[in-house]
Amino acid sequence: MGLGRTLQAASLALIACGAWAGSSSPDSAREAVGPVSAAPDSAAGLAAWQRVYSVLTSPRCIDCHTATGYPQQGDDRHRHFANVVRGPEGKGVPALQCVTCHQESNADSTGVPGGRGWHLAPLSMKWQDTSDNVLSSGDVCRAITDRSKNHGLDGPALVKHHEEEPLVRWAFQPGHRIDGTPRTLPPLTHDEFVAATRTWVDAGMPCPLGR
C-alpha cells in the first residue's frame, strides 16, 4: 500500500495548508510553515501510519472495533458465540455483559481473554464497514483523527491511548486459547506500535488521500 511521489507531493501541500483535522501542537504549527528540525517528514509520517493501520486492522483488533451490534471473535472474525450483543454502551446488556465472562486479566485455564474494563469500541471507531470489509487506510486515518468522533483525542492523547489503554495493551498480551495455543499477535510489538504512533503524530498525523 505504498504511495507514489505525486501523492506525496500533494499531501505535503495539504499539510502545509493545515488541512488535517485537529492537531494543535507547536510542532505541527512549525510543520505548517515548512520543514524545521528533526520532526519526521510527511512521507515518514505516512509510512508510520501504515504501520499503525496494520495493527488497528489486524483481525483481532477489528473483533472489538466492529460495525455491528455484536463483537466478533477469532482470527476469522466470526460472530461471538452465545448471542452476546453490544448494548447501549458497548458493555453488553444486563445478565450478559462483557464482564459476565471477561475478567481483568487473561484466564488461560479457561481460555477467556481479559483486560480491565472489557468492552467494545464505540461505533465511531469501527474499523470495518457493515458488509464486514476492512475499512481503507484513508478512512481509518480520517476517523481516528476526527476529534468529533474520537472522544476529543488529540495527537498526544492518541499516543497515550495506544500506550496506556488497558485493552490496547491487552491486544499485545492476549493470552492463550482453551486449546493451549497462544492467540495471534498484532503485526507489531506494543513498543513498535507506540513508536509508530508517535512518529505519525510527530509528522502531523498525515492521512493518505482517498483510500
Next chain:
Amino acid sequence: MASFRLIVNGQPRVVAVDPATPLLWVLREELKMTGTKYGCGIAACGACTVHLDGIATRSCVVPISLVAARPILTIEAMAEDPVGRVVQDAWVEHDVVQCGYCQSGQIMSTVALLKAMPRPADSDVEESMGGNLCRCATYVRIRAAIRSASQQLEEHQRQ
C-alpha cells in the same frame, strides 16, 4: 495450591485450591454447592451463572484467583432474595422447567436482568437471556415467567 478467602452467599469461606480452578468447580467440589451447574465449561450456556459483586458472571470461566473479595451469590441464595423469590415463584407458577438442569442459570440471569431493568421490554429480555441455553427449549415459558415476575415486582413496588 493456594488459599483463598471467599464471601459466598454472605458467608466467609476459605478454600485451598489451584489458583487456576474455575469458580464453578470451587463452588461445586470444594464447597459442595451443586446448585450452580456445569453445562459446557466455555461460558456458552449460562448454566454456571452466579452473581459476582452483583454482576451476572459465568463461573465456569473465572479462575478463583481473579475473584478476590467480590461477594458471590449463588442460586442457593435466591429464595431469600426479594427478587429471587419472586422469580422462583414465577417459575413454579408458570411450570417453566422440564429437565431443569439449565434453570439455576436461567434464574440467576433473570434476577440480574430484573435488578438492572425492572420492566424489560420483550426485546430486552431476549437480548439479556439470549445467551442462556435450554436444551429442552423451554423458552416460551421462560419468557412468560419473566414477564410475570416483572409485573409482580412492579406491584410490590407500588404497595
Next chain:
Amino acid sequence: MSAATRAANELLLDRRTFVRVSATLAGGLMVSLHLDLPLLAQEANQVGSGSKVYPPNAFVEIRADGKIVIQVNRLEFGQGIQTALPMLLAEEMDADWSQVIAELAPAADVYKDPIYALQMVGSSLSIANSFQQYREMGARTRAVLVAAAAQRWKVSPELCRTEAGVVHGPGGQAARYAELAEAAAKQAVPATVSLKDPSAFRLVGRRVRRLDSRSKGDGSLRFGLDLDLPGMKTAVVAHPPVFGAGVKGFHDNEARRIPGVHDVFDIPLIRGTGVAVVADRFWTAKQARDRLAIDWELATVERADTARLLTRYKDLARMPGKVATSRGDKKKIDSFPAADRIVAEYDFPYLAHTPMEPLNTTVRFDGDRAEAWAGSQFQTTDQAAIAEVLGLKPEQVTFHTMMAGGGFGRRATLDSHVAREAATIAKRCRGTPVKLVWSREDDVQGGYYRPMHVHRVEIGVGPDGMPLAWRHVIVGQSITAGTAFESLEVKDGVDSTAVEGTIDTRYDIPNFHVSAHHPTVNVPVLWWRSVGHGHSAFVMETLVDELATRAQADPIAYRRKLLKADAKRLRAALDLMDEKSAAWRTTLPPGHAAGIACHEGFGTTVACAVDVSIAGGRPRIHRVTVAVDLGVAVNPLGVESQFQAGVAFGLSQLMAKGAITLKDGRVEQRNFDGYTPPYMVDAPLAVDVHIVPSVEAPSGCGEPPVPVISPAVVNALTRLTGRRYRSLPLVTV
C-alpha cells in the same frame, strides 16, 4: 420403535403377577407389584408378610405423616412423567394430591415396561404403556384401604367412598389413609379391580403443575452429576480422536504431577481403548487428562469424512435399496415425462443430542456387590452391563436412577458404553465410589449421533396435481443392527427406525415404493428424539407442500385431499390446527408467511402452522399453532409444555451450526460454540397448543412435537424466498 412393532396395550396384571401389601417399619403401607417369575430376588428378600420393607419393589408408600410416595418406573428427564404417572395412580387411589411425592425407582424387574420387559423410557411410550399399570396399582391400593376401613367400621366396603386421601363410611365415619395404612397392609388384595370412568376423573385431564419445579428452581435437586459420596473420586476418559482407535502408548508424568491425581491407566472401550484419569476432583482430572501425551493407533480404523460420505450416500440413493414398503407398480414412476416428475434429493447431517447435563455414571464396587447411580433411560441394560464388567449378577448391582438433565435418546444406549466405562474404572478402585464424567467436549465429539441421511424421491404427478407414483430411497446407517433391538427393528435388511415416517405415511399415494441402504460407517449412531420421523417428516411435508404449490392448492386443503379417508386422527389434528390458526394465517403482515406441516408418529398425530419472517438472515418464528391428538391427555399442562418446548427443540435441525461433521475421521465441532442448539432468539415467540378431545388410550408427546416444526418453517421460508431447502441444517436462508 416403529409403529409396526408396538403391541396392543393389554391388561398388565395377568395371572402371573399379583400384588402384595405389607406394612413398613414406620407404620406405613407398601404396595408392591410382584412378578411371580422364578428368577426374582424379591422372593428371596421376603421375610414373611410382616414388617419387611421392599425398597426396590414398592410403587406406593403411605407414610405415617400422610405423605404418599409414588415410585416412577422410568427416568424423568424433562418430559414430565414424574408428575403424570403418579397422577394416574393418585387418581384411582383418590389420594390427596398435595401429599404426593414422586421418586425415581431404582432398577428392578418390577419396574420394567409392561410391553418391552425392559426398564426404559423411549419411543414416547411411558404413559401409553404404563397407563393401565399405574391406574390398577392405584385402584388396588384404594381397595385395601377401603377394606381396612370397612372392617374397622363393620360395614360393607361398597358403602364406603373415598376422596382426597380419606375413606368415608356410610354412617359419617371418616379415616385418613395414613391412619388405615397398617390395617390395610393386612388386607387381601383383590385380583381384579374396576377403574374409574373418565367422566369421574378429578385429577387426570386437569392442568396439574409439575411436582419437581421448586427443587429444580432453587438448586436443591441433585442430578447425577451432582452426586457426592464420602471418599468419592472423579474420573474422565481420554477417548480416541478417531472412533475405534486404540492407545499405542502414553506418557502421564505431567498428569501425575498434579496434586489430587489418583491414577492413570488405559481401559478397554466398546471399540478401541482409552486412557482413564482418576482424581479427587473433576477439574483436577480434566487438567491431568489435558497433560497426557497419548500415542493413538490410527492406521487401522476407518476415517469417516462427511464430504466423502455425502458423495457415497448420494450415489447409493440413485440405486434401489432393500425394499421397505412397496405397493402398486414400482416402475410406474419411470413412465412420467420430466415435466410431470419431481426429483428431489435431501441430505441431513449427523446430529448430537447434547443434553444439558453432561453424561455421567457413578459406580462403587465392593467385590460381591456394587452400587451405581445414573440418570439412565435404560436401567435394565445399564445395570446388566455394569454387572457383567464387574463379574456380578445384575441383582447384585443396586442401581439408583438419578434425575437427568435431558437425554433426547442419548441416555438410552444399547451398549451401555458410559456405564461400562464407569464400572471398568470402579473395578480398579475397589471400595471407592467413582464418578465418571464426560465433559461437554467428550459429549460433542463422542459419537452416538443421529445418523447422516440422504433421501432421494421421485414423484410422478398427475394432471390434477396429485401424486400417482412415488419412489423413495433412503440412505443412512442402521441404528439397531448389531444390537439387542435388531430383531425387533430390522426386517429384510431394512431398519424400521430409518424409514418410519415414510412407510407408514397416512397419505394415499399409489405406486408407493420405499427402499433403504444402510452403509456401514465408523461412526457410532443412536436414536435422536423422534428418530426416523425427524428427517422423514421433513422430506414428506416439504414435498407435499411443493405438490400443493404446484397444484395451486391451499396446503391444508391439499393435505385433506391427499390423506387416506381413514386417517381420522391426523385429520382431526389438521382440522383443529386449521380452525385455531385460520384467523392469523389469513391476516399476516407483509414479510411474513405461513407454513404448514402435519405428521403421525408414536401413535400421536400432530399438525402445525407457523408464522415466519426473515430477520438477520435467519427465520424468525412469531407464532406456532399446534394441534395434537394423543388420546386421553393425562396432564394437559404437561402436554402443552412438551409441545411448546418440543417444537423449539425441533428447530435444532435448522440451526446454522446444527451439524456434526467429520473431516478425515475427526469430529470438527467441540462444544456449543461449534455445534449450536436453539437459544431463545431462535425459538418461537409464541406457541399455542390445542388438544383434540379424546377418550382413547393415551399415546405420547415426548417426540411428536419434533418432526413437524422444521418442515413447517421451511415451507414458510419457501413462500418467502421462492427457494427450496433440501439440505440441512439451514446455513443460509
